[in-house]
Amino acid sequence: MGVALLTTVASGLSAAPPANPADQSFTALKAAVASKKFIPARALAQEFVTKFGSDPRVPDALFLKGLAELRAGDENTARGTWNWLFLSFPKADAAARALEQLFEIYGQQQQLAQQKDCQRRLLRDFPAHPITVRLHTQQAQVRFLALDYAGAVASYQSVAKHLPVTEQEKLKFAQAMVAAKNADPKSLVAQANQLLEQNEIPVAIQVYEEVLRRQPSLALTLEAKTKLGWCHAVQNQFEKAEQLWQAVIREGPATDPWVGESQWHMIRLLAGPQRKWEAAAKLCETVAQNFPKQARGQQALFTRAWLYWAHQKWQPARAAFDDLLQAYPSVAQHPPIQNYIEQCENNLGKGKAG
Numbered sequence: 001m002g003v004a005l006l007t008t009v010a011s012g013l014s015a016a017p018p019a020n021p022a023d024q025s026f027t028a029l030k031a032a033v034a035s036k037k038f039i040p041a042r043a044l045a046q047e048f049v050t051k052f053g054s055d056p057r058v059p060d061a062l063f064l065k066g067l068a069e070l071r072a073g074d075e076n077t078a079r080g081t082w083n084w085l086f087l088s089f090p091k092a093d094a095a096a097r098a099l100e101q102l103f104e105i106y107g108q109q110q111q112l113a114q115q116k117d118c119q120r121r122l123l124r125d126f127p128a129h130p131i132t133v134r135l136h137t138q139q140a141q142v143r144f145l146a147l148d149y150a151g152a153v154a155s156y157q158s159v160a161k162h163l164p165v166t167e168q169e170k171l172k173f174a175q176a177m178v179a180a181k182n183a184d185p186k187s188l189v190a191q192a193n194q195l196l197e198q199n200e201i202p203v204a205i206q207v208y209e210e211v212l213r214r215q216p217s218l219a220l221t222l223e224a225k226t227k228l229g230w231c232h233a234v235q236n237q238f239e240k241a242e243q244l245w246q247a248v249i250r251e252g253p254a255t256d257p258w259v260g261e262s263q264w265h266m267i268r269l270l271a272g273p274q275r276k277w278e279a280a281a282k283l284c285e286t287v288a289q290n291f292p293k294q295a296r297g298q299q300a301l302f303t304r305a306w307l308y309w310a311h312q313k314w315q316p317a318r319a320a321f322d323d324l325l326q327a328y329p330s331v332a333q334h335p336p337i338q339n340y341i342e343q344c345e346n347n348l349g350k351g352k353a354g
Helices: 003-014 021-034 038-051 058-071 075-088 093-108 112-125 130-145 149-158 165-179 185-197 201-213 218-234 238-251 257-271 277-290 295-310 314-327 329-333 335-349
Strands: none
Touching (some): 021 038, 038 058, 058 075, 058 093, 075 093, 112 130, 130 149, 130 165, 130 201, 149 165, 165 185, 185 201, 185 218, 201 218, 218 238, 218 257, 257 277, 257 295, 277 314, 295 314, 314 335
């Protein structure tokens, strides 16, 4: 047997068998929908259902037929096709997808009763389906952000067993908010702080704002505004953050810890995103004066000296390190401090005052 003939035989043996008519028909249907050729897609779907009525893909073909009709602008026919799907294959995955499409249509048309009926049918026939969970979760999130905690709980509880961990935590929080409808601001601050620690920033913002709406004591107001500012800063909303921190600085006693915390945030904001390091150094002086012999005061004096050093202002930097050592002598033994001072002196010795 010649080489050419052997090659031909081997090629024939390894070739995939030709697709059967049902496969070809369904592939053509999917391609037409993907290409947005909706008129041909309707015909292809009808052809598939008629010719291959016992094929397990008939529910999918009916879904695609309805989708093509909808995209072609024939909404009434699409509904009729999907009703056929619901009656013939009530538990098919395609039926859940059709209900999702109807849910969106009714939402766009503000037909809330019909939209709610789609949710009810999904919950009844597909209680654990990802579509059911997703739609109820989305609804719960909207209510949550609107501070409608009771509504959020109702939406979450419908699919509670199938929620991911993050949404389960929100359900628990919403339940707590419902139970604590008349809770004191202190309890709400504690809940907001926990959310902040869990990096649930958008939710924490809502709770801190709820605290402030209740006009709590000055101490809680200062704490809530300071931490709310931090939440905004984490989201790069620096203008909102600055407004809150400046409010704390204005409203609180100079020696209040939350005033000091807000000032420290402002120092980082000035030295970083705002590129106003000299203003940051000036604010460090204020913090050092308001919190003497404390960790915050030491941090402020060191930061002031470091800012001058980082910008090669050798004379002011050396003087600032002297201020630090005079107020906190123990840091003189720290190698990094010794290194910074040595660099300042070396550059001053070279006539570089900065």
